[in-house]
Amino acid sequence: MNQLLRFEPIYHERVWGGRALASVFGRTLPGHLPIGESWEIVDRREAQSRVRGGPWAGSTLREVLAQDGGDVMGRRWREGAPFPLLVKWLDCRERLSLQVHPPASAAPLLGGEPKTENWYVAHADPGAKLIIGLKPGADPESFARALAEGTAETWVREVPVHSGDSVLVRSGQIHAIDAGNLILEIQQNSDTTYRLYDWGRRGLDGRPRQLHLAESMRSIQWRDPVPELIRASAPTTILAECPEFLIRREVLQIGETLAFAPGEQPRLLGVIEGSLRGAHDHLERGDNALVPYAASIALTAETPTTVLVTEGFA
Numbered sequence: 001m002n003q004l005l006r007f008e009p010i011y012h013e014r015v016w017g018g019r020a021l022a023s024v025f026g027r028t029l030p031g032h033l034p035i036g037e038s039w040e041i042v043d044r045r046e047a048q049s050r051v052r053g054g055p056w057a058g059s060t061l062r063e064v065l066a067q068d069g070g071d072v073m074g075r076r077w078r079e080g081a082p083f084p085l086l087v088k089w090l091d092c093r094e095r096l097s098l099q100v101h102p103p104a105s106a107a108p109l110l111g112g113e114p115k116t117e118n119w120y121v122a123h124a125d126p127g128a129k130l131i132i133g134l135k136p137g138a139d140p141e142s143f144a145r146a147l148a149e150g151t152a153e154t155w156v157r158e159v160p161v162h163s164g165d166s167v168l169v170r171s172g173q174i175h176a177i178d179a180g181n182l183i184l185e186i187q188q189n190s191d192t193t194y195r196l197y198d199w200g201r202r203g204l205d206g207r208p209r210q211l212h213l214a215e216s217m218r219s220i221q222w223r224d225p226v227p228e229l230i231r232a233s234a235p236t237t238i239l240a241e242c243p244e245f246l247i248r249r250e251v252l253q254i255g256e257t258l259a260f261a262p263g264e265q266p267r268l269l270g271v272i273e274g275s276l277r278g279a280h281d282h283l284e285r286g287d288n289a290l291v292p293y294a295a296s297i298a299l300t301a302e303t304p305t306t307v308l309v310t311e312g313f314a
Contacts, residue, residue: 125180164232172221274305
């Protein structure tokens with residue numbers, strides 16, 4: 001298995017989305033409505049990535065793991081376990097809702113799944129921001145009152161953001177992505193989101209979107225420190241390190257090679273800029289792929305290339 005696993009994207013309409021995945025990556029998007037999310041790699045009951053090209057073409061990720069899980073994920077792979085991460089592009093033309101994901105301590109009680117996630121800002125319009133955490137002095141009583149009065153904006157912490165910035169948002173942290181961001185999100189395999197506040201917006205059906213105030217207030221980790229952005233200008237290679245995954249940024253010049261030996265660990269690749277070519281593979285800007293555990297892969301940069309390498313998840 002000396003070949004990357006690549007998958008067909010699964011597109012989702014979102015009221016806050018746009019069409020940047022077509023204009024930036026040259027993709028053909030369905031319909032004419034705003035596409036907010038492209039699920040690049042996913043293994044869930046309600047959504048299954050299908051392999052694009054190669055000997056596994058057309059198979060779902062779940063089918064690949066069921067038949068060849070050891071070679072894909074390693075010898076310690078537990079048979080029947082779902083792929084542990086979900087990779088998606090987010091095209092945020094408008095601000096997302098103010099939301100929180102339940103931490104592991106609260107998720108079972110609420111019937112949800114924990115979701116720690118990392119955002120890598122592939123592009124940010126001038127003036128774009130992220131909303132991460134609350135301002136000093138916020139507590140459950142004052143924040144609940146602000147939500148009821150429609151003044152939650154007064155408590156949220158807005159951070160200016162630029163292309164190339166990255167931030168790790170752990171479960172239990174209040175957050176939102178502001179308008180004008182194109183983001184590669186690497187997260188735990190979860191689709192549990194509790195909305196606290198939606199800025200008075202209506203959904204694609206014209207109705208206010210559902211809020212989850214009780215679940216949200218039970219999920220917020222009030223004493224957790226607010227995460228800091230890793231700026232694009234920082235020389236840091238490691239962007240995120242947590243129990244669920246590790247993400248590093250590799251910057252390659254033309255002719256430099258990114259190589260992975262068999263028997264180390266599975267990895268994910270996300271190409272932010274440039275292109276890579278190997279004996280059987282070609283990756284361009286916006287592509288995401290899975291490097292199997294048993295594969296011997298060498299990819300050479302055809303142009304100056306930035307790629308995110310995710311590991312430590314198996």
